[in-house]
């Protein structure tokens with residue numbers, strides 16, 4: 001499929017050199033072998049016109065390795081003004097085959113390496129991969145704007161990858177786009193719950209092309225429902241116009257609620273304005289020698305370490321308020337569970353006494369409340385461990401589809417501090433939350449809460465006979481979990497952040513990424529361009545400001561309009577309290593001014609991406625300079641690693 005953009009004269013073509021128009025992957029019932037059918041090789045392709053600008057395509061009698069195997073696929077294409085809608089209407093599978101995936105359209109609308117342009121998608125907050133990424137990557141790496149490990153791993157930055165779109169941490173919103181010269185497109189996936197994206201960056205075969213196209217995954221072995229993607233071609237468009245098109249789409253479809261409205265529903269939400277997220281790490285315990293070294297570092301395991309006592313938490317809250325001038329904060333405790341962090345979920349109440357008596361924990365909460373801070377716990381309703389009493393014989397765990405000769409497999413999570421985790425089906429996770437939370441509220445009276453992984457991990461298909469869920473149903477139960485926390489009056493957050501939870505989430509921990517992207521690309525604030533006035537964006541506990549590079553992350557927070565995030569234990573709190581104080585003064589003040597603002601623009605002021613400017617709806621502009629040379633703007637000079645905050649008329653420079 002090729003598209004000619006009349007308004008700009010650009011053409012967007014299908015990948016050349018005989019690349020198929022689409023591919024269907026099928027799974028043979030008996031052997032479970034996966035076969036591929038090239039749709040261009042189909043015996044009979046019937047095209048009938050529908051209306052003045054639409055067509056129905058039927059691929060009849062699929063072909064695998066030159067042998068017709070039967071079955072057909074029906075696709076509808078329709079063009080309305082600058083919008084191209086493609087619907088995978090129906091898949092009649094050949095007998096003895098289940099559906100695995102459909103790639104359609106496959107590698108359409110590509111970019112050549114020497115065309116000026118980029119592909120982009122909301123990986124975390126957002127990633128932009130320019131066609132000339134290879135020329136830029138070394139300098140950007142040195143200046144902490146590009147992920148060093150990603151560049152090292154992906155030799156010469158040429159790769160093809162497939163990412164599930166229902167994996168929230170990798171696709172915070174269901175769209176992708178590309179831009180070249182004056183033309184751009186955004187592709188919104190209308191049915192994203194069983195979809196993915198197939199991404200080619202400088203095609204490893206010839207190092208020439210970039211493309212991004214949709215993948216339609218099976219649901220219970222079938223297409224089950226029509227799948228839809230809508231491309232919209234934008235003249236003189238860029239990633240900002242793409243984000244703005246999605247913002248409107250999200251508002252129309254109920255994937256948006258303003259922070260103002262969230263405060264109307266729960267006045268405590270007002271306390272998030274200007275509030276840095278401060279996580280205190282209470283206790284680690286690795287009982288298992290098999291724990292991944294990436295998690296435990298070089299420490300000898302098994303180990304048990306109290307990192308911060310409940311009384312120290314009280315001291316630090318008091319110090320923040322009395323000595324550092326901090327009047328707003330989200331205080332989250334992690335590792336307070338019966339045996340420390342990431343152990344025995346969801347059987348976590350009453351909390352551990354290794355870091356102090358319960359009354360000390362409660363006193364920390366009361367102190368935070370007296371100062372107007374939000375106070376809550378880092379909890380988890382998706383992981384369960386062998387040591388968790390609730391594990392039984394695995395009744396609540398997600399079951400995979402039947403694997404030949406084995407049956408259903410219990411779906412594994414990661415290997416964390418508590419050892420091998422399994423994934424709790426979200427239907428059961430909600431019940432565990434409803435069992436735990438009333439007791440936690442009664443005993444501790446938290447004002448906010450954090451549920452780990454809910455909006456970071458993927459959606460799961462569950463085949464357990466007692467609690468079957470499609471990925472869409474899994475999403476609905478996750479929304480119910482967050483809604484439940486809302487109903488309890490808790491300011492609600494989860495890991496990363498995702499469009500489908502925009503009504504329930506007050507904040508997302510891990511929406512921010514910069515030099516920690518898994519692919520070599522430049523961070524762009526796609527999520528903040530859509531949700532700045534809805535969900536407060538924080539860094540992940542694994543890469544907060546104090547884990548460095550602190551100055552880069554501070555500047556990124558100013559640019560994106562966020563109140564900053566920290567992850568402390570008793571040692572690191574003392575180490576970083578001076579920086580916390582100084583950064584709080586600037587970032588918290590800015591967030592108070594613009595927290596209800598839409599982020600209306602973001603742009604790169606220099607070709608090397610090092611000087612960036614954001615603009616908010618009240619007229620506030622922020623310019624930051626990540627480079628090593630001073631930058632002179634119309635509003636003033638910005639030193640290397642400096643910033644400029646410009647209010648409508650007055651200037652405020654540091």
Ligand SMILES: [Zn+2]
Nearest residue numbers: 425462467468
């Ligand atoms: Zn289930």
